[in-house]
Amino acid sequence: MIAIGSDHGGFELKKEVMEHLKERNIEYKDYGTYSKESCDYPVYAKKVAEAVLSKECELGILICGTGIGISIAANKVKGIRAALCHDCFSAEATKSHNDANILAMGARVVGPGLALKIVDTFLDTPFSNDERHIRRINLIED
Template sequence: MIAIGSDHGGYELKQEIIEHLKNRKIEYKDFGSYTKESCDYPVYAKKVAESIIRKECEFGILICGTGIGISITANKMKGIRAALCHDCFSAEATRSHNDANILAMGARVVGAGHALKIVDTFLDTPFSEDERHIRRIALIED
């Protein structure tokens, strides 16, 4: 299951991503925000990250205006590797090399069509399982 969350700045893109997940028949849980009314992105970053830590969801998607604040917040939580990606190459590399468990994007940075390709790349790319990447992830977690 995919955890998804956004602040007001990412609300509209989140709705498009949810429709895309539905079309792909991918289960998701929406952790808010549920309106375009101004709100605080750390609230939603923490909810999504906690669902992954508790193993309720396998991956997360977070969206705010730039993707920066929401990814910083998620990365403060132990066991979370949130990657801010605005292109498919970064989304593929972070899954393959970093075993990232949250994709963060900025709705004011990336258009909806491109964002859906980034989501697909992130969700469809497996972790490489290479020893060097496992070692580096362990160093991150220390």
Template sequence: MIALGSDHGGYELKKEIINYLEENNIAYKDFGCDSMESVDYPVYARRVANAIVDGECDKGILICGTGIGISIAANKVKGIRAALCHDVFSAEATRLHNDTNILAMGGRVVGPGLAIKIVDTFINTEFSNDERHIRRINQIEE
């Protein structure tokens, strides 16, 4: 299951991603926000991150205006590896090399068409299980 969260700056893009997930029968849970009204992104980053750490969801997608703040907030939660991606190559590489569990994007940075390609790549790329990448992830976790 995919955990979704956004602030007001990412709300419109989150709706586009929800449409993609529903069209492709991909299970998700939306942790808010629910409108364009100004909210604080750390609240939604924490909700999504906790859902992953607690095992309620497998991966997450977070969106704020730039993706920067919400990814920083998510990475404060132990066990989370959130990556800010605004291109398909980075989304693929971060799954292959970093086994990231949250994709962050900027709703004011990336358009819906590209965002869907990034989401699709992030969701469908498996971790490489390469020994050198495992070693590096372990170093990050320490």
């Protein structure tokens, strides 16, 4: 299951991503926000991060206006490796090399077509399990 969350700036793109996940028969849980009313992105970053850490959800997707704030907030949670991606190469590399567990995107940076390709790339790319990447992740976690 995928945990998904956004602030008001990412609300519309979050709806499109959820519809895409539904079309791919990928289960997800929406952790809010549930409207375009102004809200605070750290609240939703923390909810998604906690769902991933608790193993309630395997991975997370977070969306705000730029993706920057929500990724910073998620990365404050120990054990989370949230990666801000605005292209498919970054999404592939962060899963393969960093075993990122949350994808962050900016709704004001990427359009829905590209965003859905980024989501697919992130979800479909496995971790390489290369020793050098495992070593580096362990250094991040320390």
